[in-house]
Amino acid sequence: MLKQQNSPTREIINLDGLYHFKVDTDRRGLTEQWQRSRLETTLEMAVPASYNDVFANKAIRDHVGWVWYQQDIHVPRGWKDERIHIRLESATHEGRVFVNDALVAEHSGGYTPFSADITDHVEPGSTFRLSIAVNNELTQETIPPGTINVTAAGRREQRYLHDFYNYAGIHRSIWLYSTPAMRVEDITVVTGFEGPTGSVDYRVDVAGSTGREQILVKVLDALGEEVAAGEGAEGRLSIPNVNLWKPGQGYLYDLEVAVHENGQLVDVYRQPFGVRTVEIRGAQFLINSEPFYFTGFGMHEDHVTIGKGHSSALMVNDFQLLEWVGANSFRTSHYPYSEEVMDFADRHGIVVIDETAAVGMNAAFAGFFGEGGKKTYAEDFVNDATAASHRRAIQELVARDKNHPSVVLWSIANEPDISEAGARDYFLPLAALTRELDPTRPVGLVSELRGTPEANTVSDLFDVLMLNRYYGWYTQTGDLESAELVLEEELLKWQEKYAKPIIITEYGADTMSGLHSLYDQPWSEEYQAAFLDMYHRVFDRVDAVVGEHVWNFADFQTSKGIIRVDGNKKGAFTRDRRPKAAAHLLRRRWTGESGK
Incomplete structure (x- = not known):
């Protein structure tokens, strides 16, 4: 899907701003057809932004279900002989768009755009009522998947097996635009x-x-x-x-x-x-026939107050920090980022690993997130409906981002269970689909600790080995000497068995900014720096390692639970982008003072 743009034959109007906003607490909006009249509400909500942290209201923050946005939109009278379209860059996770009383578009998947030709529903020179219903529910048919439970107190509660907060709303821009009929x-x-x-x-x-x-x-x-x-x-x-x-x-x-x-x-x-080539040759990752070594981060679209809402100013600041620290790349963990982010990366030569929203597809994490054990590839978890949504997510990602030179690698999932029976049957057709859609880029998925060289069933299907490893944090906690031994041992096994490029797509330790210790004490800034330094020594000893992406660029919000205190603290920067000691260590390494 092409982006809207001004040209000699096209015009665009940005529809961002304040909208009337109503939370559909009783799930009545669609059946009562709220789009047919002015929303009965005193609330207003900014677009783009997540709504969760904007209001001083716990019920809105924790709401599971539909919310409604509404605004009157004027159509320029000069568009009389044109086709008129509306485009949403995203609606997390499901959106329905109404023009006056009519449903003109609906879309599932919270991170890719959708549009509608509304010519037959509007009159140039007049005003129409735009209503947008957005649903944040995650189910076993969505990407990412989730479940909805009802608490003992009767409240609907969203549960999911991924470690970032389920921010919701209209996170990116809305556009009205004209085109010729042809x-x-x-x-x-x-x-x-x-x-x-x-x-x-x-x-x-x-x-x-x-x-x-x-x-x-x-x-x-x-x-x-x-x-x-x-x-x-x-x-x-x-x-x-x-x-x-x-x-x-x-x-x-x-x-x-x-x-x-x-x-x-x-x-x-x-x-x-941009004119460039990407190639895998043995254990090398080549851009323009030259070996490339990834330095950077897994990131998140996550900021105070606006959540996952896009802000151009905050985006520029994040890219400035990437430049300052010496990063040359990042992964769009764990969903496609705003199109403005991809355009900026194109213009500034930042390399991107582009990832779908297929995260949390691993029953082994159920205990970690407070749920009972289950199997991953089963009717009540990752099933045929999940696979259908996953296929659509891959198709929409490639269709949106295929022309971005910054994108050099498709990541079709983060930390799925790749050792359980059923994994190969699930991922074989998805890998094939991605290559069919785009034969020019490598394809991979990101594995977690249990997907070892011996236990995994899918790594031969992919071009690059992308590994998330936390020796010294989730295992060997506080024992970096032992962690160094087991990390190097595993990486050498991957190198020997597959002879493919290895990118360490996550490694890091939670760190409280300002906590210091004379010793390598977990949660201290000293421990985070020592942890990263140990990993770097190992990377430099393993020839097949072609990249290091620290988890994470900045601290970010997660769901509630006793394992997190106000979110994940593995950032090299705090959530408000203040550097920890680790950021300075990375800057020394990535700007050429040491390392590969």
């Missing part, structure tokens, strides 16, 4: 190079085609100068003296697609892209 609907760009010449294979999908249109394409460099041109819905263009997109150097071109009919311009769209 329009560019999708563009796919695949790049390569040989010597100084770049290649651009492109495919254009046109909606409303009459069969008489002419499609003209050209490549514009960063200064807007034409460097290649062609004709047709698909083809290959050559760029002489190409500027490659590289880690740290986010050089972008535009593929400008213009649709003409009867000699007249009908539609034009510009798709940014």
Whole structure:
């Protein structure tokens, strides 16, 4: 799905701001059709933002179910002969969009966009009532999965097996935009190079085609100068003296697609892209045929007050901290991030491991989160309905992010059970689907401690080994000498058995900022630094390790429970982005003073 954009044939209006807001406490809104009239509420809620921490109301924070947003929207009178669309960049986890009384769009999955053509429901020059119902419920048919329990007091309670808070609401922007009836609907760009010449294979999908249109394409460099041109819905263009997109150097071109009919311009769209290649060669990860070593973090879209809501200012600050610490990459743990984040990474040469929201699919964690034991691949947990949602999540992720040069690796799940019977049958078709959708990028999933070289059943299906390991924290707690031995022993086994690149996608220790100790005491800043330093010594001794992503970039909020005090504290930065001692240690390593 192409993003909305202004062009000579298109216009966009941002619909962010304050909306009338109502919590559907009794789950009556859909049956009573609240979209048919003004919401009976005094509450207002900002878009984009999670609603959980905004109100001084525990019932709203803990609400499980639907909430409603409503606002009157004016349609420009100049759009009289245009198609009119509405687009939500996300609604977590389910959204239904109403224009006046009519349902125009519905979508499940909290982190990818959806849109609707609303031309037949609105009049240019007039106002319509926009109502959006958003549901935060996680079930065994959603990605991520979850369950809903009823407490002894009769309150509905959301349970899930992932370790970050289930923030909800409209987290990203809402757009109203116009297009011609015949329009560019999708563009796919695949790049390569040989010597100084770049290649651009492109495919254009046109909606409303009459069969008489002419499609003209050209490549514009960063200064807007034409460097290649062609004709047709698909083809290959050559760029002489190409500027490659590289880690740290986010050089972008535009593929400008213009649709003409009867000699007249009908539609034009510009798709940014970067020329670069990705390849796995033995145990090396290559970008532009050069070995690449990942340094950075697993991150979260998580900030005080706004939760997972997107903020451009906070995004820029996070990227500034990534630059300061010397990080060249991050993983979108554990869901697709805002499109603005991906665009920023493209422009600034930051490498991204792009992950679906398939997290918490591991029955072994049930005890950790206070639930009884169960099997993972079973009718009451990860089942056929879960797999169907997982397939859609992969399809939507690839469709959204396929043209981002920053994305070099698809991660289709985080810490699923890969040793239990049923894992291989579940992941074999998903790995194949991802490669079918995009043959140009490697595919992987992230494994937890129990998915050892001996016990896992799926690692041969993937191109890269992505490992989350916490020796010295969840096991060998406080004993870094023993942890160092078992960590190195396991990594050498992976290296010998698979001879594939290994990225340590999580390693870290919870740390209270300001807690100091003369000794390596768990929870102290000294222990976190010593923990990371030990892991780095091991990484430097294992040739197949091609990346290190610390867990986590910053402290983040989690669900309630005795295992967390105001969230996960493994951040190198605090939740308000103050550096711990670990951040300075990482900066010394990643800016070239030591390490690989």
